[in-house]
Amino acid sequence: MLQLDFLRQNRDLAIRRLAVKNFDASELVDEIISLDQARKSTQKELDDLLAQANRLAKEIGQLYKAGCREEAGEAKTESARLKQDAKEREKQLNETIAQLNEKLVELPNIPHESVPPGNSDADNEIIHEEGSFPQLTDNVLPHWELASRYRIIDFELGSKVTGAGFPFYRGQGARLQRALINFFLDEALDAGYLEYQPPLLINEASGFGTGQLPDKEGQMYFVGEDKLYLIPTAEVPITNIYRNVILKETDLPVKNVAYSSCFRREAGSYGKDVRGLNRLHQFDKVEIVQIEHPGRSYQTLETMKNYIAGLLRKLELPFRILRLCGGDLSFTSALTYDFEVYSAAQKRWLEVSSVSNFETFQANRMKLRFKGESGKPQLAHTLNGSALALPRVVAALLENNQDEKGISIPSALHRYTGFARIDDQKA
RNA sequence: GGAGAGUUGGCAGAGUGGUCGAAUGCGGUGGUCUUGAAAACCAUUGAUCCUUCACAGGGUCCAGGGGUUCGAAUCCCUUACUCUCCGCCA
Numbered sequence: 001m002l003q004l005d006f007l008r009q010n011r012d013l014a015i016r017r018l019a020v021k022n023f024d025a026s027e028l029v030d031e032i033i034s035l036d037q038a039r040k041s042t043q044k045e046l047d048d049l050l051a052q053a054n055r056l057a058k059e060i061g062q063l064y065k066a067g068c069r070e071e072a073g074e075a076k077t078e079s080a081r082l083k084q085d086a087k088e089r090e091k092q093l094n095e096t097i098a099q100l101n102e103k104l105v106e107l108p109n110i111p112h113e114s115v116p117p118g119n120s121d122a123d124n125e126i127i128h129e130e131g132s133f134p135q136l137t138d139n140v141l142p143h144w145e146l147a148s149r150y151r152i153i154d155f156e157l158g159s160k161v162t163g164a165g166f167p168f169y170r171g172q173g174a175r176l177q178r179a180l181i182n183f184f185l186d187e188a189l190d191a192g193y194l195e196y197q198p199p200l201l202i203n204e205a206s207g208f209g210t211g212q213l214p215d216k217e218g219q220m221y222f223v224g225e226d227k228l229y230l231i232p233t234a235e236v237p238i239t240n241i242y243r244n245v246i247l248k249e250t251d252l253p254v255k256n257v258a259y260s261s262c263f264r265r266e267a268g269s270y271g272k273d274v275r276g277l278n279r280l281h282q283f284d285k286v287e288i289v290q291i292e293h294p295g296r297s298y299q300t301l302e303t304m305k306n307y308i309a310g311l312l313r314k315l316e317l318p319f320r321i322l323r324l325c326g327g328d329l330s331f332t333s334a335l336t337y338d339f340e341v342y343s344a345a346q347k348r349w350l351e352v353s354s355v356s357n358f359e360t361f362q363a364n365r366m367k368l369r370f371k372g373e374s375g376k377p378q379l380a381h382t383l384n385g386s387a388l389a390l391p392r393v394v395a396a397l398l399e400n401n402q403d404e405k406g407i408s409i410p411s412a413l414h415r416y417t418g419f420a421r422i423d424d425q426k427a
Numbered sequence: 428g429g430a431g432a433g434u435u436g437g438c439a440g441a442g443u444g445g446u447c448g449a450a451u452g453c454g455g456u457g458g459u460c461u462u463g464a465a466a467a468c469c470a471u472u473g474a475u476c477c478u479u480c481a482c483a484g485g486g487u488c489c490a491g492g493g494g495u496u497c498g499a500a501u502c503c504c505u506u507a508c509u510c511u512c513c514g515c516c517a
Contacts, residue, residue: 047486
């Protein structure tokens with residue numbers, strides 16, 4: 001949610017910058033500004049009425065004490081009239097505020113100035129590419145075939161027990177998952193993050209806070225009986241820890257990391273995108289979240305970007321970093337870097353991480369602020385990134401490291417997996 | 428799931444329907460004292476909206492929402508949460 005004050009003072013800038021996201025905001029912004037003005041004047045009227053009523057109520061009390069029943073009665077009549085007026089104004093005010101919020105929530109975050117224009121992922125800017133493609137023979141297998149050959153991931157079993165997109169990991173497959181989770185968490189701890197284990201279900205207020213609600217409601221699983229949503233990412237519970245919180249400036253930056261399962265309905269996905277591990281309804285992810293001072297948040301975004309690159313380096317995966325174009329940028333993000341690893345058998349790039357600066361967009365929704373020594377509370381910046389999402393990392397590891405007899409595990413993982421190879425014997 | 432009790436400022440904890448934004452204590456901040464520190468003493472101490480260049484002033488906030496009343500932290504309804512007992516249970 002953008003700040004009203006910002007919109008009031010930067011109407012043209014806001015409209016111009018939102019155009020980079022292919023969002024025509026001109027009408028909406030003007031509506032918002034005029035609704036805000038209406039809100040102010042109505043509030044002023046209401047406040048004046050209430051001030052009068054407050055004064056009168058005190059007088060009535062004193063009149064009763066002094067025994068002036070008659071005057072008190074007259075004042076009561078006057079008070080009733082004031083109260084009636086106030087009631088109407090209040091109703092009007094609430095309606096205006098509701099309309100204002102409704103409109104305000106429709107505005108996406110303003111992209112950072114470095115965000116390139118563009119309509120789709122084809123326009124994303126490749127800012128970094130690293131690592132070499134593995135030299136594989138022609139008869140390489142995609143990860144879903146490797147998965148069944150070595151019996152490490154069972155998609156059919158998942159379909160039987162739950163449905164498509166809910167695989168079972170088995171034997172060395174399950175152990176590889178566990179190894180990756182521990183590896184990612186330990187790396188984050190070394191980098192100064194505090195580990196959390198969050199709830200996997202969240203309430204509506206939390207969904208609103210990070211921006212999943214109201215517009216992405218259809219992407220989350222919903223438990224109607226209890227009005228709870230399954231988290232699509234640990235970002236939601238971890239960031240919402242700070243909903244309605246005023247941090248001390250010295251607490252910044254807050255650096256949290258959490259491993260969680262993530263649940264996504266992925267309505268409308270199809271084809272090769274959903275094959276194997278490429279897109280699941282349930283998957284595991286380690287997420288890093290930072291709450292940062294506005295003056296340092298972009299520097300921090302770079303740090304997070306470098307941290308994630310380091311993980312991929314240790315996993316010896318060829319990867320590239322993209323700066324998302326306006327059209328591909330999410331509703332809530334001001335700047336996002338995507339990380340893609342090369343999956344050698346599918347011969348395509350797979351997104352394994354997305355790291356974003358939301359500036360004050362989420363903080364404004366959830367009233368996440370900080371306060372310095374002497375000063376008013378001000379909105380903090382929120383950032384988060386996957387570090388990393390497991391399934392596509394696993395897909396790339398399996399495909400890139402395969403040979404005729406098995407799959408090699410990168411050495412950084414050996415102490416976590418307890419094995420260096422996946423093969424028929426061990427599976 | 429059943430029965431009951433509760434939810435007040437950063438924390439603890441008072442509060443009879445009328446000057447309560449709220450006693451008191453702790454904590455925080457500033458100061459006095461001290462070579463320094465502690466102790467003691469003094470002062471100060473939230474959020475939010477609006478008017479204003481500023482000084483200053485007004486409104487709102489005692490879990491959320493609604494109601495009764497001239498007037499509500501205080502009474503009523505409702506939702507959420509917490510605690511206790513019972514039941515169930517990893």
